[in-house]
Structure formats: structure tokens, C-alpha cells
Amino acid sequence: MKRKRILAAIVILALFLGAYLAFATDYKYVGSSKSSKYHYPTCQRAVKIKPENLVTFKSAKEALEAGYTPCTVCKPPTED
């Protein structure tokens, strides 16, 4: 019986971790550490960014404060 409780605790912890990770990866814009433009994640230029160079932003404000400027192709907003 004790083993079942431990198993249930592990399942609950895994669910919390999943929810946390889903929240942590909730971003609106992306950029590259090799450039100073930020994009919509669906932008043709954004999809070419290598995973190791990918930078994410939760808002346009966050991207601007990090010194990034809007991409001229996908034209993300400067405030949201």
C-alpha cells in the first residue's frame, strides 16, 4: 500500500512539473543571440534560428529592454 502512495506522489509531482514547464516556455516573441531583431515565432527568419542561439521574450517590452528591435519581415509590435 505504501508503494502506491509513493507512486501517486510521483505522478502528482510530474503533473506539477509539466504545468510549470508549460508556463515557463510560454513566450510571444523570439530572437537570436547573434542578431538584435525579435520576431514572431512563426517568422521565416525566426524558424531558421539555431536552438543554441534562441532567445525568447514574453512581451515586446521585454525584447526592447533587452536591446532588440522589431523584425522588418514579420513586423512584431513594439508594445502589447
Ligand SMILES: [Zn+2]
Ligand atoms: Zn521576423
